Amino acid sequence: MSQEDKRVALVTGATSGIGFAVARLLAGQQHRVFVGARTGENVVSTVKLLREEGLDVEGTVVDVRSGESVRRFVRAAVDRFGSIDVLVNNAGTPGGGVTADLEDEVWERVIDTNLTSVFRVTREVLNAGGMRTKSRGRIINIASTAGKQGVVLGAPYSASKHGVVGFTKALGNELAPTGITVNAVCPGYVETPMAEHVRRNYAKLGRTTTEAVLAKFNAKIPLGRYSTPQEVAGLVGYLASDPAASITSQAMNVCGGLGNF
Numbered sequence: 001m002s003q004e005d006k007r008v009a010l011v012t013g014a015t016s017g018i019g020f021a022v023a024r025l026l027a028g029q030q031h032r033v034f035v036g037a038r039t040g041e042n043v044v045s046t047v048k049l050l051r052e053e054g055l056d057v058e059g060t061v062v063d064v065r066s067g068e069s070v071r072r073f074v075r076a077a078v079d080r081f082g083s084i085d086v087l088v089n090n091a092g093t094p095g096g097g098v099t100a101d102l103e104d105e106v107w108e109r110v111i112d113t114n115l116t117s118v119f120r121v122t123r124e125v126l127n128a129g130g131m132r133t134k135s136r137g138r139i140i141n142i143a144s145t146a147g148k149q150g151v152v153l154g155a156p157y158s159a160s161k162h163g164v165v166g167f168t169k170a171l172g173n174e175l176a177p178t179g180i181t182v183n184a185v186c187p188g189y190v191e192t193p194m195a196e197h198v199r200r201n202y203a204k205l206g207r208t209t210t211e212a213v214l215a216k217f218n219a220k221i222p223l224g225r226y227s228t229p230q231e232v233a234g235l236v237g238y239l240a241s242d243p244a245a246s247i248t249s250q251a252m253n254v255c256g257g258l259g260n261f
């Protein structure tokens, strides 16, 4: 396949965990992948590592909380690879605590990073990214099973991910006649740096150890273990493919049976 025939994918938060696995998988599935995250050195090392594997990957820094940064990011992707066929809104942050004690800053950071950013990046990709004028497109939002059920001590996170699921369903219906599909992938517990951070926070709040928190979480999952980033990426890869053309406005779990909804 020539470079020009390859589809172009944009992945936010691609230097770690799920986003990294998604970037690697899409690049392996004949996409040219443009990656971004806030920490420049991690973007550089991610691009280097994936290019050393023979994959067609470029990237630059982006903060999805900043409209100007998102504009620069999408422009850089189009300049490098051309208009965008696949958008994966993956960048996200944990955040919560006892709701009555939450500071505004925590609420705003979580809602802005996890929810408003999905609107911000999607709008930019539809316009400057050129997806709006195409007859085929894929928008895949990484939500969470916390976007379908309430998570105790996770009100901002749960609210943000419910918002992502709602945005996905509304935009999916809006764009259905255009050939652009919009879906959410809802991971349960996935072993990533974010998952370690969450276990540390729960251990602090519950005055227990991270090992005890891990055992408690594993016990809640019918499969008995966390999912892997690669397992989440697998569904993203399928949703990006041609046979997934009739799947839109859906929110699908990758969670070892944790969510039954």
Ligand SMILES: NC(=O)c1ccc[n+]([C@@H]2O[C@H](COP(=O)([O-])OP(=O)(O)OC[C@H]3O[C@@H](n4cnc5c(N)ncnc54)[C@H](OP(=O)(O)O)[C@@H]3O)[C@@H](O)[C@H]2O)c1
Binding pocket: 012, 013, 014, 015, 016, 017, 018, 019, 036, 037, 038, 039, 042, 062, 063, 064, 065, 090, 091, 092, 093, 094, 113, 142, 143, 144, 145, 186, 187, 188, 189, 190, 191, 192, 193, 194, 195
């Ligand atoms: N791990 C889980 O158990 C789990 C479960 C359900 C859903 N999810 C969701 O899956 C997604 C990825 O999670 P993960 O566990 O892979 O997280 P992770 O390992 O912490 O990686 C997060 C990525 O997002 C980037 N990022 C964070 N804030 C950003 C911002 N403002 N602008 C641009 N990039 C930003 C980070 O890089 P920088 O810090 O350098 O920006 C990093 O590349 C998130 O949306 C998360 O909510 C995760």
